[in-house]
Each structure stands twice: as structure tokens, then as C-alpha cells.
Amino acid sequence: MKREAIERLAIDSSAGELNEDVQALFDAYLAEHPEANPDIEEMTRIYEETASAIEAKTRDADAGAGVPAVKVNRLPYLNWRSFGRAAAALIVAALIGFAGGRWPINGKTGRIAFIKPERPAEQVKTISDLKEEYTGTFWGDKVLALLEQRPGKRYKADLRDVGFWQKFRKEKPHE
Amino acid sequence: MRSRLKTEFNELWVRTAANVRAYMFCACGSWTDADDMVQDCYLRALRGWGQFDGRASRQAWLFGIARMTRADWYRKKMRKSAAVSVANLDDMDSGLREGEDVNKINMVWDAIKELGAEQSEVVHLRFAAGLGYAEIARVLGVPIGTVRSRLHRGLKAIREKVKDKENEA
Numbered sequence: 001m002k003r004e005a006i007e008r009l010a011i012d013s014s015a016g017e018l019n020e021d022v023q024a025l026f027d028a029y030l031a032e033h034p035e036a037n038p039d040i041e042e043m044t045r046i047y048e049e050t051a052s053a054i055e056a057k058t059r060d061a062d063a064g065a066g067v068p069a070v071k072v073n074r075l076p077y078l079n080w081r082s083f084g085r086a087a088a089a090l091i092v093a094a095l096i097g098f099a100g101g102r103w104p105i106n107g108k109t110g111r112i113a114f115i116k117p118e119r120p121a122e123q124v125k126t127i128s129d130l131k132e133e134y135t136g137t138f139w140g141d142k143v144l145a146l147l148e149q150r151p152g153k154r155y156k157a158d159l160r161d162v163g164f165w166q167k168f169r170k171e172k173p174h175e
Numbered sequence: 176m177r178s179r180l181k182t183e184f185n186e187l188w189v190r191t192a193a194n195v196r197a198y199m200f201c202a203c204g205s206w207t208d209a210d211d212m213v214q215d216c217y218l219r220a221l222r223g224w225g226q227f228d229g230r231a232s233r234q235a236w237l238f239g240i241a242r243m244t245r246a247d248w249y250r251k252k253m254r255k256s257a258a259v260s261v262a263n264l265d266d267m268d269s270g271l272r273e274g275e276d277v278n279k280i281n282m283v284w285d286a287i288k289e290l291g292a293e294q295s296e297v298v299h300l301r302f303a304a305g306l307g308y309a310e311i312a313r314v315l316g317v318p319i320g321t322v323r324s325r326l327h328r329g330l331k332a333i334r335e336k337v338k339d340k341e342n343e344a
Contacts, residue, residue, distance in 0.1 A: 017307065049283050050298065053281075053283035
């Protein structure tokens with residue numbers, strides 16, 4: 001047997017990776033060929049030294065038990081049963097809300113109407129109208145000077161009689 | 176289902192944590208980094224628990240993840256700094272016991288670090304992770320014969336390097 005093959009078998013034997021039959025044959029061969037023993041011993045020694053060195057350097061790894069284990073109480077996967085229950089509750093609540101909203105009361109359904117405040121024609125003013133009102137005040141002069149740069153445009157007068165929220169008020173038609 | 180997963184995961188943790196930690200330490204030489212990698216590795220294992228196909232042992236499957244985690248760590252570290260050294264650690268002899276040949280251990284350890292990537296991977300999986308040939312083959316995705324020859328070549332290289340160091344001394 002070649003030295004290379006003997007060394008390989010020696011490593012496998014040290015690693016416990018030879019099956020019983022092969023181990024028995026190997027032992028028988030070594031018994032018949034004592035000249036191979038130094039090679040075997042050398043490889044066995046380096047195998048053991050390597051194992052010892054790594055064991056010595058990583059000895060603290062046994063303290064690995066001190067490393068907190070990953071908490072498995074809260075698992076990062078979806079619990080389908082809880083999810084299904086929550087989804088079903090949401091769907092039922094939405095259906096009840098929708099049905100309640102659509103149910104007619106006194107024969108009238110709850111339709112929403114948007115009421116636009118009427119804007120009388122006289123409230124639409126030209127620049128000349130605005131001039132009469134605002135000339136003479138500090139900011140009025142400045143604003144009018146700016147407006148005059150765009151002479152063709154008509155400006156809506158402010159709707160002081162209609163409150164701010166009034167413009168967005170939603171009312172039911174029967175009110 | 177959840178309690179079963181919890182039990183299985185805890186069993187795997189108890190059986191493998193020290194070996195995974197040692198395997199990670201061999202890559203980085205720092206317990207702090209090793210612990211980070213261990214945590215990352217087990218989180219990945221937990222997330223991919225259902226992907227285990229049963230073709231190999233759970234342990235081999237876990238070390239496949241550990242290997243990927245280690246490679247990612249190394250890649251990140253290389254990006255941050257070009258000099259990744261596991262040699263410059265002051266506290267590495269702290270775990271040695273009385274009567275142990277510190278010089279010999281350091282010589283062998285240095286020789287292991289000088290091995291090529293393929294050989295050192297097999298040596299780490301064999302001696303730090305404590306895996307058998309079949310499991311190493313599964314982790315690396317190579318035939319058992321390849322594992323055998325890489326280990327053989329690795330040990331021979333260690334032997335030569337140790338001899339050189341002894342002659343220098």
C-alpha cells in the first residue's frame with residue numbers, strides 16, 4: 001500500500017469514519033507491515049494536535065449555554081386562526097355599518113347632498129370696483145397695483161355673509 | 176404545532192449551540208462577533224424552519240446556514256475594512272489550561288489559519304463543529320471523497336507548517 005493511502009486511512013481511522021470491516025483489514029495490514037507504523041503515528045499525532053488546538057482555542061464555546069437562546073414564544077409566522085377571526089370580525093362590522101347606513105328611516109334614505117352657496121352677480125367685482133373700496137390704505141394700494149398688471153381678469157368678492165365652514169357644510173335635503 | 180416547533184428548536188439549540196459558536200469563532204477569532212453570528216444563524220434557521228427537506232440531518236442543515244452566515248459576515252467585514260485578522264487577539268490564550276503546551280497549540284492554530292479556504296472549511300467543520308464526513312459533504316455540497324481528500328491535504332499542510340515553525344524556533 002502506498003504511503004498516501006496509509007495516511008488517508010490513518011486519518012479516517014482517527015476520525016472514526018472507517019467501517020468495522022475496513023478497520024479490521026487496516027489493523028491486520030499494520031500488524032503485517034510494522035514499517036508503516038511511523039507514518040500512521042505521525043498522521044494520528046497531527047490529527048490529535050489539530051483537534052486539541054481547536055478545542056483549546058474554542059473552549060469558551062461551551063459557555064454558549066450562557067448565550068440567551070432565541071425566544072420562541074413570539075414566532076415570526078402568521079397565526080392563521082387569529083388572523084381569520086380578526087378579519088371575520090372586521091367584515092361583519094363593515095357589513096353592519098353599511099346596512100345601517102343604507103336602511104331607510106321614515107321612508108327616506110340617508111343620501112348626502114352638497115349645498116353650494118348662491119353667489120349673487122353683484123358680488124363679482126371688477127378692479128375698478130375694488131379700487132373704490134380699497135384705495136388709500138397701505139396694503140390696498142399694493143394689492144391693486146398687482147391686480148392692475150392683469151387687467152382683463154374678474155375677481156370674486158369675498159363671501160363674508162357665508163361663513164367658512166358654511167361653504168363645506170353637508171346637509172340632508174329634508175332638513 | 177407551535178409547542179412542537181419550540182421543543183424541536185430548543186433541542187437543536189442545546190445540541191448544537193456550542194459547536195456553532197466554536198465554528199463561528201474559528202472564522203472571526205472574537206467571541207463577540209461569534210455570538211452575533213450565532214444569533215443571526217439561529218434566527219435564519221428559525222425563519223427557514225419549514226424549508227428543511229429532511230434529506231440531511233437537522234445539524235447538517237443548520238451548519239449549512241451557519242456557513243452562509245459566516246460567509247456573509249466575512250463579506251461585510253471585508254467591505255468595512257480590508258484587514259480582517261483573526262491573529263491579533265489578546266484574549267485568545269485565556270481559555271488554555273495548565274499543563275497544555277501553549278506554544279504547540281499556537282503553532283497548530285497559526286498553521287490552521289494559513290490553510291486555504293477549502294481546507295480550513297473542512298478542518299473547522301470537522302474539529303470545531305464536530306461533523307462527520309457525510310454531514311460535511313452535505314454542508315459543502317461535495318462528495319464524501321472530496322471531503323476526505325481536503326481533510327487529508329489540510330492535515331498534511333498543517334504538519335508541514337508546524338515542522339517549519341519548529342525548525343525556525
